[in-house]
Amino acid sequence: MPDPHSSDSEPRPTQAASRSLFSRLKALMRPAPPTDRQGIRAVLEAAHDHSILDGESYAMISGALEVADKTVADIMVSRSRMDLLDVTQPLSELMHSITETGHSRFPVYEGDRDNIIGVLLAKDLLLTLSDHALDIRALIRPPVFIPETKRLNELLHEFRVGHNHLAIVIDEHGGICGLVTMEDVLEQIVGDIEDEFDEADEKTIFRTGENSWRAMGMTEIDDFNEAFHVDIPDEDYDTLNGWLAAQLGHIPRRAERFESHGLAITVVSADSKCARWLHIQRMTDQSQEPAPQHG
Incomplete structure (x- = not known):
């Protein structure tokens, strides 16, 4: 006679079935991981909003994601703004161009500005200044040409x-349309990289109407206070964007509006970093003229 207390009379769920149920419950309780970049950005934004990521970390990670979506055409220095060296120029003129611009690398052309024959490193030239018979062709390094459609990563x-x-x-027809440096790419991740040659007194506030202006996010708090006769605290922030x-x-974010100190501030342009x-x-009747900026 079968034992009424036998375990065979009432089958129990197997261990595998229990694990399966537990897995299903976990899936219901925990949202699925992101499957695309948009999902990753949403997670990052939530982490930043909840102070899990600070602003700098959030900006760098977001910048790294954006690098894969951008092409060289998005960040390159246009052809009209390129500082080039003429290989036929006397050494004294070349040195004047180098010291005036402050770059460390220069495309070198011969005859026509579209005929780039190489790249000259300023340090290579400085090391040979004692040779007055120097032909800079010996110092020119081979140029690297890339299409404007190449992705930044x-x-x-x-x-x-x-x-x-x-x-x-170069463009699709083989013509030169600009240049790009490693610093340009890295700035997409870490933000602007300033050096000793960057202008410290660049104008950042511009009048656009009788009682309206446009300002760069990088505007120093001190400059903004002086221009608009306000007293935004500058102990914790250096720039308008940080404040x-x-x-x-x-x-x-783009199109966000914030009111403070009698001013309505609207974000016209923004990226993931700033x-x-x-x-x-100005929201009041006091249409004081912002003090002129030098530079």
Whole structure:
């Protein structure tokens, strides 16, 4: 006679079935991981909003994601703004051009500006200044040409592997349309990299109407206070963008509006790291003229 207390009379769920149920419950309780970049950005934004990521970390990670979506055409220095050296110029004229611009690398052309024959490193030239009979052709390094459609993550890899820091950008017809440097690519991740040659007194506030202005997010708080006769605290923030991010609680987004000190501040242009351009409108009847900026 079967034992009524036998375990066979009432089958129990197997261990595998229990694990399966537990897995299903976990899936219901925990949201699925992101499957695309948009999902990753949403997770990062939530982490930043909840102070899990600070502003700098959030900006760098977001910048790294954006590098894969951008091409050289998005960040290159246009052809009209390229500082080139003429290989036929006397050494004294070349040195004047180098010291005036302050660059460390220069595309070198011969005859026509579209005929780029190489790249000259300023340090190579400085090491040979004692040779008055120097022909700079001996110092010119082979140029690197890339299409304007190349993605920035691919370019960064090529820069690292090839130990290059500058590339000449060409369009679909083979014509030169600009140049790009490793610093340009890195700035997309870490933000602006300033050096001793960057202008410290660049004008950042511009009048656009009788009672409106546009300002760069990088505007120093001290300059903004002086221009608009306000007293935004500058103990914790250096720039208008840093102060605005603190007031909003997140990196300023395009079209966001914030009112303070009798001013309406609207974000006109922004990326994942900061506000680039802001529109300033005075809300009171006091239409004081912002003090002129030097530079």
